[in-house]
Structure formats: structure tokens, C-alpha cells
Amino acid sequence: MSDITLYRNKELPFLEAKLCRKSDLAYQKHFHEEYSIGLIDEGETQAWCEGLVWRVESGRMISFPPHMLHACQPAEKVNWKYKMLFINPKWFEQIELPHMDTLQIPFLLEDGKNEACSKLLNHTMGYLTINGSPLEIETSLIQLVFTLTNKHASDLAHESHNSLEQKYVKRLKEYIHEYYKDRITLEMLEQETGISRYHLIRMFKKSTHLPPHAYQNLLRINHAKTELKKRIPIAEIAVDTGYYDQSHFSKAFAKIVGATPQTYAMSI
Known part of the structure; x- marks a missing residue:
């Protein structure tokens, strides 16, 4: 090295x-x-x-x-x-x-x-x-x-919800659901909503208890589970769901499901 x-x-x-x-x-x-x-x-x-x-x-x-x-x-x-x-x-x-x-x-x-x-x-x-x-x-x-x-930094401030924020969160969710297989950036989300990256992260996490990338990852893993049930090759699923390689996909999958993609596929 x-x-x-x-x-x-x-x-x-x-x-x-x-x-x-x-x-x-x-x-x-x-x-x-x-x-x-x-x-x-x-x-x-x-x-x-x-x-x-x-x-x-x-x-x-x-x-x-x-x-x-x-x-x-x-x-x-x-x-x-x-x-x-x-x-x-x-x-x-x-x-x-x-x-x-x-x-x-x-x-x-x-x-x-x-x-x-x-x-x-x-x-x-x-x-x-x-x-x-x-x-x-x-x-x-x-x-x-x-x-x-931030002198008094916490992960996210506990602020009250309002309808405007929920409107933006709804749009963010819709965008992530539509493009979850892609390499979404915060700049893309910022352009989609007109909200700065810092504020949209705060809004999204306050509403969903997850940052946008974790929400996207859950959509990818749930899609992968469906594809594994169809007996589609793991390497193909990794590429299709937007992971860098099969190893990266397997680690992300195991953290959510508690089993590797191979173990999950063999149990079906």
C-alpha cells in the first residue's frame, strides 16, 4: 500500500x-x-x-x-x-x-x-x-x-413539522423513488426542490428519521430482494441497483437484511 x-x-x-x-x-x-x-x-x-x-x-x-x-x-x-x-x-x-x-x-x-x-x-x-x-x-x-x-451541535434540531416542509419531503421521496437506481447527488435534490443541501437534509431526516442516502439504500435493497427471488444473478443485481461492485452491494445488503445476498437467494 x-x-x-x-x-x-x-x-x-x-x-x-x-x-x-x-x-x-x-x-x-x-x-x-x-x-x-x-x-x-x-x-x-x-x-x-x-x-x-x-x-x-x-x-x-x-x-x-x-x-x-x-x-x-x-x-x-x-x-x-x-x-x-x-x-x-x-x-x-x-x-x-x-x-x-x-x-x-x-x-x-x-x-x-x-x-x-x-x-x-x-x-x-x-x-x-x-x-x-x-x-x-x-x-x-x-x-x-x-x-x-455549531457550538451546540446535535444531529438534527427537533423542530415542529409544517405543511410546506412536508410538501418538500414528499417531492424528495418521489424523486428518490423514481431514480433510486441512479447515483443521485445532493445537487440534483437541491435543483429539484430549490432548497439548499443543508436544509433539505435536515427536513428529510426530521420527517423520515433517515438521511436521503439511507432512504435510497433501503429502496435499492428492497428491490434487490425482489430480484433475488427471481433467481437473477447477484452480480447483475448489484450493477442494476447502482452499487459500485458486488462486494459493496453484499455488505450493504447484509447490514439491512442480516444475511448476504447469496444466503438470502439460497433460502428461497
Whole structure:
């Protein structure tokens, strides 16, 4: 496995991820055009940022806004592993998240927020590494940035329902039902409803208790169960339902059904 691996999704050109396992890799003073969010998986580093030096240990997250000068010097004689997301600033203009001003300074996260954001960063990275759907990747990224920037972040606020919101949720459901086999993006849903990505995720999850990508996945799995009963080959079903490959399909199927597609088909 390479010391440095980069991950991209052609449908989400605003996002790039990097996984580094090179213990002797130090970075001299530099800056990025993108907003960067990092998580130290192993080891620790001294992070210099505009005259200040921060010690960043394993399990800690740090972020830098675009064009902020910084440098990193990993500790000697320790394994050094970290992951980083690089986000084009123009993406933030599209999602209308609150508290975006807090992204203008670098900071280390503490305690519960660090733990919550670490999980969401790992989810985002995980979806990228398995070439997950753009809906999965961007939804996870929005949840990460929301939690990162919101002082009192919870998954979703418990707000009262209203008829207008239900109208939008109904349209979102109709769209997902119609195109669930396709690689739906949040941009597509945004264009369909005229609602920003951040707000449509909140609305949809408040109403259905699921984010859009999870709802789409359930439709795919239910369709797959019907197809398996027809004795259609598993590989063919995986492609037809929009999964990247048979392995990805099998893992998603087992998480919902409790059995692999092969086991399910043999029991019919």
C-alpha cells in the first residue's frame, strides 16, 4: 500500500481526501487553496500556524482555512498516520450552513465535539475509499461541517413539522423513488426542490428519521430482494441497483437484511 493515497469522486469535484502513512514526512510552511480538516490516527505532530505551535496528538482533529500558512513536523521514532479532507471554498457558498464564520480560524477540537467530528470524518473518508454514492459522501461531509461549526451541535434540531416542509419531503421521496437506481447527488435534490443541501437534509431526516442516502439504500435493497427471488444473478443485481461492485452491494445488503445476498437467494 502506498505511503500516501488520494481519493476523489468525479461527481463531487469540490472534495479531495488524503490518507498518509509516511512517518518521516514533514511539511514545510505552505498553504492550501481549499479548506482542510485533518485527523491524526497515529503518532503526533507539532503544527506551526502563523507563529503559534500546537501539539496535535493521536485522535485529535485540526483545521485550516484557505491560504493560512502552516507547517507540520511529526514526532520522531513513532508511527505517523493521518487523514485529511480538502474542500473547495465555493462549496460552502452553496450549502448555507449557519455559523460559517467559525471556519475562518484554525482550531483543535476538544472532548465530545472532537469525538463526534472524528466519527463523521471517518464516515466521509470511508465512503470515499469504497467509492460510495455521492449522496452518502456529501451528506456525511455536511453533517461533519455542521457539527464542526455549531457550538451546540446535535444531529438534527427537533423542530415542529409544517405543511410546506412536508410538501418538500414528499417531492424528495418521489424523486428518490423514481431514480433510486441512479447515483443521485445532493445537487440534483437541491435543483429539484430549490432548497439548499443543508436544509433539505435536515427536513428529510426530521420527517423520515433517515438521511436521503439511507432512504435510497433501503429502496435499492428492497428491490434487490425482489430480484433475488427471481433467481437473477447477484452480480447483475448489484450493477442494476447502482452499487459500485458486488462486494459493496453484499455488505450493504447484509447490514439491512442480516444475511448476504447469496444466503438470502439460497433460502428461497
